[in-house]
Amino acid sequence: MYDDVLFEQRLNEFKPEPLITPIETNAEVLEIPMVKEDSNNIDLAKANYLNVLDNEEIKKASEDLIREYGVGTCGPRAFYGTTDIHLELEECLAKFLHMEESIVYSYGFVAISSSIAAYCKKSDIIFVDEHANFPIHQGLIAAKSKVVKFAHNDPKDLKRKLLQVAENEKRKSRKFLIIEGISWATGKLCPLPDFIEVAEEFKMRVFLEESYSFGVFGATGRGLTEYFSIDPTRIDMIFGTLEGAIGSIGGFCAGSNLTIEHQRLSGSGYIFSASLPTYLVKVVLKSLELIGDKPKQLAELAKTFHQFLEECKFHVESHPEAPFKLITATPKSDEIKIYQHCKENGVHFIHNDNGLMINLNINLLQEKDKLDRIYRVLKGASELIN
Template identity: 70%
Template sequence: MIDEALFQQRLNDFKPEPLITSVDPTKEIEILMVAEDDDNIDLAKVNYLNVLNNNEIKKTSEDTIREYGVGTCGPRASYGTTDVHFELEKNLAELLHKEDCLVYCYGFVAISSSIAAFCKKSDVVFIDERANLPIEQGLDDARSKVVKFAHNDPEDFKAKVEKETKKTRKFLVVEGISWRTGKLCPLPEFIAVAEEFKIRVFLEESHTLGVFGATGRGLTEYYDIDPKRIDMIFGTLEGAIGCIGGFSAGSHDAIEHHRLFGSGYMYSASLPTYLVKVVLKSIELLGDAPQKFSGLAKSFHQFLEEECRFKVESHPEAPFKLIRIEPKMDETKVHQYCKEKGVHFIQNDEGLVINLNVRLLDEKERLERVYEVLKGASELIA
């Protein structure tokens, strides 16, 4: 028998933590929506290769909607796959020099599902201490043992590996460009350690696909690494490619396994066919844009460091520039000054984030205006 009085007392005493943190309705939340015109330049939007402004891509999207509609409303594993999905998977596999590929509806899901489909509870997975949220989510789902090494430090990775003596499967997950710091992964050094200890390598390429390497193939092209040395390449299509969705590329056997065990592939509605066509067209139009963008990224980085005297955390060829200014009050001052002058970018917990657009190379007046505003902002805190 249950003591009714005791039960009521315990029920009254039960005060669980809230499932979510309430938002203060009186607190102002800034939503950055910039209408680009003669007075405003949008460097907050991720549009590295300017595909969002491409009329040929817009026309392709419109034509596909007229033929296929706006979506299948079903997951890839059932009735969510069209011939266009297969075409994109073939093209992405060829671009990345991998045997096969999967296309996901959402970039976050592509990354987390790619990890959870292969890593299990008994496995050990080595990740960077600054790993992005989708990687962490994938490992939460996998319930593997996670070992973190110092940011972009192959030597610390090796030291951590040497301590894991248990005979079990081991994986390394690295980001081409860190979402949090903008720093470039020293991939050859990491692969050397992984091969020495027979560790499988997963490479996340969200911010390197399309902008690194002569043809935009990413870090394998940039470092001249045989893609076969990497077990899985995955990431979002939401950077240089200018669409939503994600991908995962590997061997035929790995992708077949992925089709059966990738939760996002099995249970999430597929990427709408017109957006699949957008990705296909974006890849088709890459041309020399990756090389042009690399030149812009390096010259922009040099300007920020030499002319503005800013501390730029990100790599010189990174598609976004992460600037850290102390004290934070000065960081806010720079952000506010540029916003008032019509140059818009992001301020977050990591610092100031400027997303580059290759279009600036063809519009010299706008690029010079960006330089002028940033230089003026730097003089405020000199």
């Protein structure tokens, strides 16, 4: 009791000098505007496909973990950064994906780029989709391999490029194929069975990036291997972020025991980064536990929403079952008209170089009034350009 009082007293008396001298400035403080969901505003910019961000069970489980483990390990996985919760998640992910083993990174971006760089070397040839996402491109830069791009989601063009390389190849090189389950740039679904057929014909290693198909596609959310009824062991690596459907932070990679063990020794993002905070690990575990039939519900909402957009004569790039809808318009000024009209009427989503991106949430199935309002506003926006 005395020690506690003394500790509190010394803590209150501790007034350290600042490490640096604060710089006085009259510059205006800029704030990033946030959309606060209320009766006037609907947030379709946030990626919360399975509505796990506000789940009370997940919040309580995370709070309990913080009280027991703290907010972070303050060290890489190999240096005081691994807890039993990390190992539990890796075992759970491997079992969920029907792979031998998995590895968890503290940041989704480096999970993708580090996984590529850990295996692909300067003497290798990597075949990659022309619309591959930024983390994949960073992995290619780190790997320093020869890169060959093929037309978006086109297995036939991949085969043509492979034959061209074979004709000009003086010595045999290892070949890798990197594809995205759902393209972040276009929202289109990868024709995985056709790509695997080509890859197996040419004896290529296949890396599948599943940031926007993991937790969404397939009856239980296992991704494209479940959606297409493909044996996951035909894929060398499945990797992606945990920041889409699962509602946490971090990334994962799953594959054979040998594949994952190699990353523990050479995955830069794994070796040099502090491990994923334990309470965020628990978010993933709890989300997977509660996933149930949510992927099926989301697929139905996505198809209904897609059909509505097409009836409004929007040009929808994304796949009918994609968890986000990507709308493009010509001229580009029409995209601004749509965006501004919806914003003024309290429906908020993303406008970027790819087009207008609307993130879905299965909770809209229960909130009919909110969904009807979204439909009314989008219908009004379509009438401005058609």
